[in-house]
Amino acid sequence: MGLLGTGILKGLGVTLRHFIDTYAEDLKYMLNKSGVQQPRPLRRQSPKVRGLVTVEYPKERLPLPENFRYVPFLVYDTEKQDDKCTSCGICAKVCPPQCIWIVRTEDPVTKRPIPQPKEFYIDTTICMNCGYCAEFCPFDAIKMDHDYELSYYPEQEPSARLVHDKARLTKPDTYHASIHPTDWQRELNERAAEEAKKKAAAEAKAKPAVAGKPSEGNSAAQ
Amino acid sequence: MSEEMTNPAAAAKPAAAAKPTPAKPAAQKAPPLATLTPELLQLQQHFGEAVIAPAPYVGVLVNDLGKLREVMTYVRDQLGYDMLANATAVDYIKEGYIEVVYHPQRSRGGEPLTLKVRVPRGDDPVAPAPVAVPSLVPVYAGAEFQEREIYDMFGVRFEGHPDLRRILTWEGFYGWPLRKDWREPYYEGDTKPFDSRWPGGHHQLAEERVPWHDNVNYPPGFDPLNYQANPDAGLYDTMRSGVPGLDDGSTSNGHAQVAGVGAAVYVLDRNSNLLADEEELRTDQIIVNMGPQHPSTHGVLRMVVKLDGETVTDLKLVLGYLHRNHEKIGERNTWLHNIPYTDRLDYICGLANEFGYVITVEKMMGIKPPERAEYLRVIMAELTRIESHFWAIGFLLNDLGAFYTPALYFITERDLILDLFEAVTGSRLMCNYMRFGGVSRDFTEDQIMRARELAFERIPRKIDELEQLLTDNEIIKARTVGVGYLPAERSINYSLTGPCLRAAGVPYDIRRADPYSIYDRFDFDIPVFYGADVYDRYRVRVAEMRQSVRIVQQALNQLDQTKPGDIQAGKKAYNHRVPAGQAYGRVETPKGELGFYLVSDGGQNPYRYHVRSSSFINLNSLKEMVVGHKVADAVVILGSLDIVLGEVDR
Numbered sequence: 001m002g003l004l005g006t007g008i009l010k011g012l013g014v015t016l017r018h019f020i021d022t023y024a025e026d027l028k029y030m031l032n033k034s035g036v037q038q039p040r041p042l043r044r045q046s047p048k049v050r051g052l053v054t055v056e057y058p059k060e061r062l063p064l065p066e067n068f069r070y071v072p073f074l075v076y077d078t079e080k081q082d083d084k085c086t087s088c089g090i091c092a093k094v095c096p097p098q099c100i101w102i103v104r105t106e107d108p109v110t111k112r113p114i115p116q117p118k119e120f121y122i123d124t125t126i127c128m129n130c131g132y133c134a135e136f137c138p139f140d141a142i143k144m145d146h147d148y149e150l151s152y153y154p155e156q157e158p159s160a161r162l163v164h165d166k167a168r169l170t171k172p173d174t175y176h177a178s179i180h181p182t183d184w185q186r187e188l189n190e191r192a193a194e195e196a197k198k199k200a201a202a203e204a205k206a207k208p209a210v211a212g213k214p215s216e217g218n219s220a221a222q
Numbered sequence: 223m224s225e226e227m228t229n230p231a232a233a234a235k236p237a238a239a240a241k242p243t244p245a246k247p248a249a250q251k252a253p254p255l256a257t258l259t260p261e262l263l264q265l266q267q268h269f270g271e272a273v274i275a276p277a278p279y280v281g282v283l284v285n286d287l288g289k290l291r292e293v294m295t296y297v298r299d300q301l302g303y304d305m306l307a308n309a310t311a312v313d314y315i316k317e318g319y320i321e322v323v324y325h326p327q328r329s330r331g332g333e334p335l336t337l338k339v340r341v342p343r344g345d346d347p348v349a350p351a352p353v354a355v356p357s358l359v360p361v362y363a364g365a366e367f368q369e370r371e372i373y374d375m376f377g378v379r380f381e382g383h384p385d386l387r388r389i390l391t392w393e394g395f396y397g398w399p400l401r402k403d404w405r406e407p408y409y410e411g412d413t414k415p416f417d418s419r420w421p422g423g424h425h426q427l428a429e430e431r432v433p434w435h436d437n438v439n440y441p442p443g444f445d446p447l448n449y450q451a452n453p454d455a456g457l458y459d460t461m462r463s464g465v466p467g468l469d470d471g472s473t474s475n476g477h478a479q480v481a482g483v484g485a486a487v488y489v490l491d492r493n494s495n496l497l498a499d500e501e502e503l504r505t506d507q508i509i510v511n512m513g514p515q516h517p518s519t520h521g522v523l524r525m526v527v528k529l530d531g532e533t534v535t536d537l538k539l540v541l542g543y544l545h546r547n548h549e550k551i552g553e554r555n556t557w558l559h560n561i562p563y564t565d566r567l568d569y570i571c572g573l574a575n576e577f578g579y580v581i582t583v584e585k586m587m588g589i590k591p592p593e594r595a596e597y598l599r600v601i602m603a604e605l606t607r608i609e610s611h612f613w614a615i616g617f618l619l620n621d622l623g624a625f626y627t628p629a630l631y632f633i634t635e636r637d638l639i640l641d642l643f644e645a646v647t648g649s650r651l652m653c654n655y656m657r658f659g660g661v662s663r664d665f666t667e668d669q670i671m672r673a674r675e676l677a678f679e680r681i682p683r684k685i686d687e688l689e690q691l692l693t694d695n696e697i698i699k700a701r702t703v704g705v706g707y708l709p710a711e712r713s714i715n716y717s718l719t720g721p722c723l724r725a726a727g728v729p730y731d732i733r734r735a736d737p738y739s740i741y742d743r744f745d746f747d748i749p750v751f752y753g754a755d756v757y758d759r760y761r762v763r764v765a766e767m768r769q770s771v772r773i774v775q776q777a778l779n780q781l782d783q784t785k786p787g788d789i790q791a792g793k794k795a796y797n798h799r800v801p802a803g804q805a806y807g808r809v810e811t812p813k814g815e816l817g818f819y820l821v822s823d824g825g826q827n828p829y830r831y832h833v834r835s836s837s838f839i840n841l842n843s844l845k846e847m848v849v850g851h852k853v854a855d856a857v858v859i860l861g862s863l864d865i866v867l868g869e870v871d872r
Contacts, residue, residue: 007697014691015627045641047672047680053634067663069648089420094796096559098416101423113421121425130562130654135662136796144648163425 022051066180069131069144071124074117074169075176083170084141086115091133091142099126100133120166124150140187145171146179253278253802261301261335268300269293279804281323281336287355290339294361297326297335305714306362307334308806308817308834309369311376315402319343320376322355323819325806325834326362329714329728331735334806341378347403348396350377357383364717367842375400375549387456390542390871399547406550413827414554461509461528461536507535510853514543518621518857521867525856532852537845541838544871552831557583557798560831562654567816567833568869569651571610573602573643574811575869576656581738582807582818583658586800591791594784595660596740601673601777602643602655603809604770608681609636610812611721611763611770614864615688618760621861622701628691635684642672658798660790670778677774685767693761702757706847706859709754716843719836720814721762722863726754732810743780744773756862763864799826806834813837813864833872837865 029043041055041062055062072091075084092100103119106112134144152160161168177184255276258266262282266274273293277283284290297303303326311322319340327334341353350373357380358365369380370389377398380386388395397404408428410416418426513524522543528536548567552560564579565572577599584590591599613636616629640650646669647653647662655662665673692698708718713726723730731748733741749765751758802824808817814836821830840863848856 003696003700007695010691010695011624011628014631014687018631045638047638047675053637065645065648067646067648068644087421090796092420092423093415094558095415095419096555096562098414098419100419101425102420103423104421119424121423123425123427128562129649129652131648131662132558132562132654132796136794165425 018051025049025051064146064179066182068146069129069134070148071127071129071145071150071164072122072133072142072169073145073171073176074120074166075141075143076170076172078172078174083116084139084173085117085120086139086141087113087117087120088115088138090136090138094132094136096130096132097126097128099123099128117166120169122164122169124162124164143176143180143183256280256282256336258282259335261303264301265293265297268296277336277338279802280806281338283338283340287339287341287353291356291358291361293337294324294326294358297337298361301335302328302330303335305329306358306364306368306717307808307815308819308832309358309365309372310819310832310834311372311378311400312821312830313343313376313401315343320351320378320401322372322378324358325817325819329723329730331730333736336806343401344377347398347401350379350398354379354381356381357386359383362717363712363715364839364842367838371838374398377401390545392542393456399550404550406547412554413825414556414559457526457538457540458509461526461538512853512856514540519860520617520865521870523860523865523867523870525860527848527853527856529853532854534848534851534853534856537848537856539841539844541841542871544867546872548872549831549833552833553828555828555831556796556826557658557800557828558796560828561656562652564833565652565654566868567835567872568811568813568837568866570613570866571606571812572651573606573653573655574610574809575816576653577603577739578807578809578811578816579818580656580658581809582805582820583798583800585807586803586805586820586822587658587798588801589659589791591660592784592788594664594781594786595789595791597777597781597784598661598665598789599656600739600741600744601774601781602646602653602661604773604777605639605642605673605676607770607812608767608774609639610864611767612636614812614861615692615760615763618756618858618861618864619692619698621857622698624697632688635681638676638680642669642676645669645672657790657794659792660794662789664787664789665781670781673774674778677771677778681771682768685764685771689764693764698760699757701855701858702755702760702862703753704755704757705851705855706756706759706862707754708843708847712846713754713843716846717839718814718843720810720812720840720864721766722759722840723814724749724766725751725758725762727752732808732815736808738807738809741773744776746770746772756858759862759864797826799824800828808834811836813866813869814840816869833869835869835872837863837867837869838872841865841870 025043039060041060043049044051044053044055045062076082077084087102087104089102089104092098092102099122101119101121101123102117105114105116105118107114129144131144133142150162154160173184256279258276262274262276265282269289273284273286273289274282275285284293305327306324307327308325309322311320313320320343322339322341324337325334326337339355341351341355344350344352355378357369359369359380360382366384367389369383370386372378373380373383373386374388374390374395375398387393391399399406408431410418410428410431507528507530509526509528511524511526513519514522519525524540524543526538526540527534548563551563555563560579561576564575567575612632616632616636619628620626643653643655644650646665647655708716708722708726710726710728713723714728718726719730727750729748729750732738733746734748746769749762749769751761751765800820800822802822804819804821806817806819808815810816815834816836817834819830819832819834820828823829844860844863847859851859
């Protein structure tokens with residue numbers, strides 16, 4: 001068969017076009033003063049782009065989507081000055097590689113459990129970042145983090161470990177609100193709704209019991 | 223009928239190493255018998271009661287092992303089930319038998335049949351099962367690797383198998399890993415969740431918990447100091463046979479071991495009797511190992527090729543370098559735990575794997591996801607197909623010698639799709655998106671916009687660009703047309719599925735052949751080409767990407783008619799109990815048919831979790847495609863199969 005070399009020329013043509021497109025787009029952006037200032041990595045990753053898409057990590061970074069998930073952290077309620085975790089153990093049960101260890105606090109006298117973790121470990125060398133713990137936690141106490149750079153130099157940080165203990169895991173809810181604004185808003189809404197419900201229940205209780213009954217019947221009928 | 227097969231002695235005395243399992247309140251009701259389809263009735267009438275009986279839950283049981291091959295031949299020739307979709311086994315330790323399960327199917331579509339045979343498992347945890355099953359390789363060539371896998375994992379021998387060696391573990395491995403009484407290193411418990419995690423969960427490294435001497439099971443009398451491993455003897459012996467004068471493995475002239483760079487080379491003297499003619503050029507056949515570390519093998523695959531000059535005359539595959547006993551892990555896990563693990567099978571198209579697993583479990587639980595979740599699943603699965611095919615074509619070019627530049631153009635497109643996955647699910651590859659009866663997150667308006675941009679504008683444009691560059695490219699054509707030819711009948715017999723089968727002219731795509739989810743609602747075609755070579759496999763993939771774009775476009779348009787936020791049927795739960803039973807569910811992933819054979823005993827964990835992986839079974843036919851071609855073509859043909867070792871080795 002005859003190979004005329006058009007295949008090679010065509011291939012080189014495509015490469016050349018990508019090369020030119022990259023500079024053309026950069027040039028267009030530089031000349032465009034009226035447009036919105038968009039950082040280069042974002043601009044390059046847009047679906048409309050025809051040139052180069054590379055982002056020069058770690059000098060440049062793409063913003064992470066809110067849902068992005070990496071090794072979990074524990075949320076600390078700054079308002080109540082308390083851990084949100086009640087050490088119910090659901091996260092440890094749903095964890096597929098079983099990387100969560102929890103020691104429940106016990107009352108020293110009665111030996112009854114206190115809803116607070118005494119120790120909490122996540123072995124990040126086992127964690128598969130599936131997000132089940134955050135998904136199934138009924139108290140919004142464990143969330144997936146955006147901090148994906150966990151490596152460290154043992155000489156420089158002798159105390160650093162890949163097995164995260166409770167102190168390493170706990171982060172304030174303000175941090176959670178900053179990386180998960182939508183999720184945080186949902187939490188606030190739920191909390192407000194619950195408080196409104198509690199208030200309503202308290203008011204209903206304050207009223208005579210006879211008055212409460214017909215209204216219940218009405219709502220059931222509807 | 224089924225009780226006759228069980229060995230009463232074995233049933234009375236469970237294997238010595240069997241851990242006294244925590245007594246489950248096992249309902250000792252007899253499991254419901256399967257209902258017989260017309261095909262099975264016909265089979266039963268032909269072979270009579272002595273051979274066939276309805277099996278518990280699903281399928282039929284072939285009681286007379288000696289007639290198995292005859293029955294299967296009848297199933298293939300008279301009933302038209304020309305393709306062995308799946309073969310696996312289940313260890314019923316309490317009942318004392320191992321059940322081998324076959325799923326033959328018709329290449330023109332429909333549900334697969336289920337046939338089972340039972341062999342007593344024996345008391346010895348190390349010796350293979352005392353009774354051998356007749357091998358089905360003469361009936362279905364696609365059974366070769368699957369039977370080797372059953373032998374490797376369960377210790378069931380197959381009589382008449384051409385090359386019955388371990389396949390995923392190494393020769394000399396101690397025990398049968400998927401038997402219920404086998405324990406892995408760092409064994410902690412039979413089922414998750416483990417008790418040590420909560421409420422008194424002090425962290426402990428597994429290495430510290432299990433002292434070293436308990437981590438490896440050595441065969442009795444094993445002397446580690448003087449042990450000389452020769453795990454490859456069986457491998458090379460089978461390749462050496464057929465070369466006259468060397469069957470005995472003697473080291474006469476010409477049989478020398480040469481250590482090459484990165485490869486062990488065995489030089490074999492070719493038949494010295496036949497080459498008496500001095501005029502003829504004398505050539506040596508050599509055995510060359512390609513891989514496991516080799517850029518062309520798409521991971522850690524080892525191809526042992528016998529070469530005559532540059533022509534491949536024989537090929538053997540060595541698998542299992544990435545074996546982690548996914549199925550055993552799956553049996554330890556709860557049903558929910560398995561979803562993120564399926565992502566790691568074929569890590570290029572994780573969402574498609576999840577799809578297969580969740581619809582199989584949903585089949586057993588009898589639930590259906592809401593409309594919106596169905597659409598989201600289809601959108602994700604089809605986007606996965608597009609990105610996987612971009613990847614496959616990019617790396618096919620790599621194998622052809624166009625290193626990385628063209629591949630990176632396609633990876634760019636793939637990354638845009640992965641960006642969407644990341645925004646929706648939180649992860650690019652290991653999405654963990656689907657749930658039983660739904661999906662984990664809804665698309666936001668922004669994400670729908672992004673998906674629309676991709677599906678209506680960017681991806682079609684890029685597929686056009688790709689075709690402009692490649693489809694009529696003379697270099698591509700020179701290297702791929704007519705290479706790796708495997709005709710339709712052989713492809714079917716080898717259980718080849720996916721784009722490779724459709725490139726041989728067989729319009730078999732499970733989305734149409736045995737529709738699942740809501741694929742019956744969309745208007746799309748199954749592209750078929752007839753060349754059965756590497757070029758047509760490439761063309762099928764391109765055409766399939768266009769069809770997937772069509773599906774995504776339709777799904778995005780219809781998504782508006784569903785209720786936002788309605789993505790989960792029932793209440794979200796984490797402790798599912800699946801009713802006792804068995805199910806085989808399958809989906810069409812970008813690589814072919816991905817099946818899950820699941821057995822539930824009604825508990826929180828699967829009793830058996832088998833993955834019918836298309837990459838693994840497609841490799842069966844590689845030898846026939848490659849033999850007769852040059853070494854460089856072997857690389858291209860392997861590339862055209864588009865395997866992922868995470869799924870091959872499991």
